[in-house]
Amino acid sequence: GDSVTQMEGPVTLSEEAFLTINCTYTATGYPSLFWYVQYPGEGLQLLLKATKADDKGSNKGFEATYRKETTSFHLEKGSVQVSDSAVYFCALSEAGRGFGNEKLTFGTGTRLTIIP
Amino acid sequence: GAGVSQSPSNKVTEKGKDVELRCDPISGHTALYWYRQSLGQGLEFLIYFQGNSAPDKSGLPSDRFSAERTGGSVSTLTIQRTQQEDSAVYLCASSLEGTGVLNSPLHFGNGTRLTVT
Numbered sequence: 001g002d003s004v005t006q007m008e009g010p011v012t013l014s015e016e017a018f019l020t021i022n023c024t025y026t027a028t029g030y031p032s033l034f035w036y037v038q039y040p041g042e043g044l045q046l047l048l049k050a051t052k053a054d055d056k057g058s059n060k061g062f063e064a065t066y067r068k069e070t071t072s073f074h075l076e077k078g079s080v081q082v083s084d085s086a087v088y089f090c091a092l093s094e095a096g097r098g099f100g101n102e103k104l105t106f107g108t109g110t111r112l113t114i115i116p
Numbered sequence: 117g118a119g120v121s122q123s124p125s126n127k128v129t130e131k132g133k134d135v136e137l138r139c140d141p142i143s144g145h146t147a148l149y150w151y152r153q154s155l156g157q158g159l160e161f162l163i164y165f166q167g168n169s170a171p172d173k174s175g176l177p178s179d180r181f182s183a184e185r186t187g188g189s190v191s192t193l194t195i196q197r198t199q200q201e202d203s204a205v206y207l208c209a210s211s212l213e214g215t216g217v218l219n220s221p222l223h224f225g226n227g228t229r230l231t232v233t
Contacts, residue, residue, distance in 0.1 A: 046221035
């Protein structure tokens, strides 16, 4: 079945450091890939997505590129801020592709803490 | 309302009791999901409702779990004869349609933290 494996946390970085959170996936077909973020005290929200190979999703300075050859969707940011402290979830969906239903399969989440 | 609303925000119950968790999705959203987040675990899919279609119940862990969605809006997740391993945060999400190529991101509520003692 589908699965998502992401970097275990917690991750602690200094402000302005470079961030990478690794994510790899296993899927039956050609899924869409997502990063969701959960800020303290808030519900999960979509950060970025990519729907086909070589697509790059980007938002709020974060980027992730859909790499079919390595089945990866690593999250990166060049210079993190204290406000980026949150839990980040990688996810996939095979919705609309005939291989599965409309649900998202999530990774375990990575807690990121940025120190001033 | 502006977002997905879940109630109660916290629930403590004794082992063996039944509990009901409520979810009010964003108005107009036809898709509704329940997920469970256990300590140290990822989000575990439980059930999915889409319009008038039969729900996808493939993620429900046992027959003690059930969910309904009345009138295509509010949903209730019921856990009968609760066990300690049911302790988790139960998250509800809604979207306009599916999550794939249809540009319909999931909007999550803040969850209900269930503790079974």
